[in-house]
Structure formats: C-alpha cells, structure tokens
Amino acid sequence: MASVRNLLVFRQLFHKETSTYTYLLACKQTMKAVLIDPVLDCVERDLKLLRELGVQLVYGINTHVHADHITGTGKLKQALPDCKSVLGSKSGGRADIFVDQSERLKFGNLMLECRSTPGHTNGCTTFVLHDRAMAFTGDALLVRGCGRTDFQQGSPSTLYESVHSQILSLPKHYKLYPAHDYKGFSVTTVEEELAHNTRLTKSKEEFIKIMDNLNLPYPKRIDESLPANLICGVTDPVSS
C-alpha cells in the first residue's frame, strides 16, 4: 500500500478577477476528490480538470459564505449529482452537509479535520489535512494578513482567538493555504505567520485597533454574492 505521503493529488487554482484560490485534493488510491472554495465563473475549468485527472468529486466545500464572488458548488452539483456541498453549521447558508468543530470529512483514504474559525464570518471553517501537514484557512488567515471583520458577522476579537487557537497552534511546519491573495503569495507556514504576520503578531488590543481602522472598500460583487451564496450559488432552490 502506498504511504499516505504519496496518496494526494493537489492543485492550487486561481480566479484572477477576485484573487480567489480554489483547491483540488484527491486520493490517488480511490480517485475521490474534493474542491475547496470553487468559483462559479471557473466551474467549466474545474470540471475539465476533474475529467482530465480522472477523479470523482465527492465534496464541494465552502470555507464560508463568500462576499466577493459566487460559489461554484451549486453548479458543480448540477453537473455531478453525486457531489455534496459542505459548509460550516453556523454559516446561515444552505448545503447538503454542515460541519462543526472536530468533525472529519473523508474522501477515499484521506481525511480533512474541520476546525471552526469564526471572526471573519460566524461559519468560517479551516480544513486540516494532517497526513500532509496542510491547512486550508479560507479568509480567517491570509498570507501576512487576515480576513476583514467589518461586515457579515465580523469580530476582530473572535478572529484573533480563532486564528491563534485553531491555526497558529498547529505544528510550525504546517503549510497554510488561504482563500485569497492580493500580494502575489500562494502559501505560507505556521512558523512564517507566527514571525511575520503584520496583524496577528500584535497583541489582541492592537489587532482590534488595526482591524477597526482598515477602511477597505466593500467587495465590488458583494450585493450579488451574499444572497447567492446563502443558497449555494444557484437560484434554483431545489439544487442546493
């Protein structure tokens, strides 16, 4: 039997317009796959890649209800009826499977641990692949930054606690993969972020001040994205 280190097919995909990363993970022994944070505009690209790699999508996972783009999970489910959508239970949106702290999602012989990391939104979830020392942090932690806390259910105090207790407490060598990057980065590690994160290396009081004064413009597509993502990115209510 192949060692777990050789079991993973991994692809990091990018949506340029919203600087969103989508991750494809698949088990080489069973060819079962998951997509983390697929984007509606990129569903054809992702379906083609799944076909080319010969893998079967079992879960379309959203790390949270996104505010800047529409999720691809609803459209993927229409194309691949065996695929189930996954969302954190406190998200307030629709999905086939709701996950909570410490639950596990199995795909073939690989498994993701779900860690609740609220603060950017209530339902934000980080997915950890311990076998490969990788974590998918959504918008809770970005490379050298973090998700904003000024809309949805944002709370700087909650985000600070979440990131420190659930992400930066992982072993130092763990690789961290964010849902977005605006500065040209693709991946980081726990060790790097503990040393160099421009916000989360500060005290909690300083962090709250920084977050309360970001003054970022709202995402351009927020008005269409939020309502669509609450129903899995599709307007047909039967196909969540």
Ligand SMILES: N[C@@H](CCC(=O)N[C@@H](CSS)C(=O)NCC(=O)O)C(=O)O
């Ligand atoms: N300009 C982009 C939106 C940029 C943005 O607000 N990004 C979010 C993540 S998507 S909810 C964020 O948390 N950013 C944190 C930061 O420090 O930049 C657009 O118009 O789509």
Ligand SMILES: [Fe+2]
């Ligand atoms: Fe977000």
